[in-house]
Amino acid sequence: MARLYVRSGLDPDEPDAPVAVLVADPDGTPGEQAVERLGGNCYEGDEVLYLVQTDGWAEHAYADGRLTVGIAVHPAVLERTESSPAxxxxxxxxxxEALVVLRAEAAVAPEVADRLSEGAMVLVAAPDTPLDDLLGPDGDWPMLLAPPPPAPPIQP
Structure with missing residues (x-):
């Protein structure tokens, strides 16, 4: 099962802003496996992988002290990862049109949720791997997901 953490100090542009960090198990659910394979659809930069916002993104919802982060991906992108949209x-x-392939939630204080960076960081690792080990210099490159794209304009 995917794990969700909220950590500050991960965004070099906003070091004080908390960031949602999803950790997926490569041998876990179909969603976790699909997320791992999404890395092949990313582009590299500055020791991170970027998923293009038109392919997929992170969605946040906050209610009753719980933060939920979901990863939404278009079906054609899922098919490229050899995952079944079904x-x-x-x-x-x-x-x-986009499908939610992975969701996780965690208890988060309202003042933290108010300052949360948009988007999310995704790491893939065995469930028993401590987050600090994943974020260290020997960890794999994280995948960065943007927030949802803007809604298309309403046609008259």
């Missing part, structure tokens, strides 16, 4: 019945809140 395995993912949940739809994105932003774009009903």
């Amino acid at each position: 395995d993912f019945p949940l739809r994105s809140a932003t774009d009903p």
Whole structure:
């Protein structure tokens, strides 16, 4: 099962801003396996992998002290990862064509949720791997997901 953490100090542009960090198990659920394979659809830069916002993104929801972070991906991108879109019945809140492939939640104080950076960082590791080990200099490059794309304009 995916784990969700919220950590500050991860965004060099905003070091005080808390960042949502999802950790997926490469041998876990179909969603976790799909997220691992999304790395092959990313582009590299500054020791991170970027998923293009038109392919997929991170969605945040906060209610009753719980932060939920979901990863939404378009079906064509899932097919490129050899994942079946049929395995993912949940739809994105932003774009009903996109599928939610992974979701995790954690208890978060309201003042932290108010300052949370948009998007998310994704790491792939065995469930027993401590987050600090994943974030250290010997860890794999994280995948960075942007927030949802802007809604298309309404056509008259």
